[in-house]
Amino acid sequence: MKIEEEFQIPCPKCGGNQYRIPENADDDSLIECDKCGFTASLQDFREHGLELAEKTDFNPYRTKEPRFIDIPTEEKNRKIQANPACGHLICRCEMVTEEEIRQAVRAGATTLDEIKFRTRAGMGRCQGGFCTSRAIQIMAEERGVAPQKITLKGGQSYILARETKDSLAG
Numbered sequence: 001m002k003i004e005e006e007f008q009i010p011c012p013k014c015g016g017n018q019y020r021i022p023e024n025a026d027d028d029s030l031i032e033c034d035k036c037g038f039t040a041s042l043q044d045f046r047e048h049g050l051e052l053a054e055k056t057d058f059n060p061y062r063t064k065e066p067r068f069i070d071i072p073t074e075e076k077n078r079k080i081q082a083n084p085a086c087g088h089l090i091c092r093c094e095m096v097t098e099e100e101i102r103q104a105v106r107a108g109a110t111t112l113d114e115i116k117f118r119t120r121a122g123m124g125r126c127q128g129g130f131c132t133s134r135a136i137q138i139m140a141e142e143r144g145v146a147p148q149k150i151t152l153k154g155g156q157s158y159i160l161a162r163e164t165k166d167s168l169a170g
């Protein structure tokens with residue numbers, strides 16, 4: 001889905017102020033708060049008096065950060081000193097750090113597939129067998145939602161159903 005424009009409107013739930021409007025959006029199109037996941041149609045926003053204002057400083061071009069594994073050792077050490085999450089490997093196969101996953105979520109990734117495409121976490125030899133649960137936990141923390149709310153690719157593609165102890169209890 002191509003992102004055509006970004007608008008700043010307050011989220012009625014969390015107060016976040018950034019929504020992305022897909023190209024060809026109409027009144028029935030659903031838009032989702034990047035911060036808390038609150039979703040409503042454009043029409044709902046209009047009916048509740050929420051005005052859409054074009055984000056004047058929106059830049060459709062994003063520069064790609066070099067992968068942590070590719071930067072020189074001295075720079076790696078400096079970053080780890082400043083932020084220990086830079087030295088915490090989540091995906092061993094693709095050498096993806098906790099901070100890279102957190103940055104991907106802050107940049108707009110809302111599903112596990114989006115994390116995979118942005119960071120390569122889960123694309124390695126074990127195909128996410130080791131890192132998927134840890135990536136989900138980080139995504140849930142960043143978004144302030146329960147891990148069960150994280151999806152593979154949006155919609156109803158939930159990865160977790162319930163906590164393991166709940167399953168054992170029947």
Ligand code: FES
Binds near residue numbers: 093123124128
């Ligand atoms: S640890 Fe991430 S793909 Fe293997």
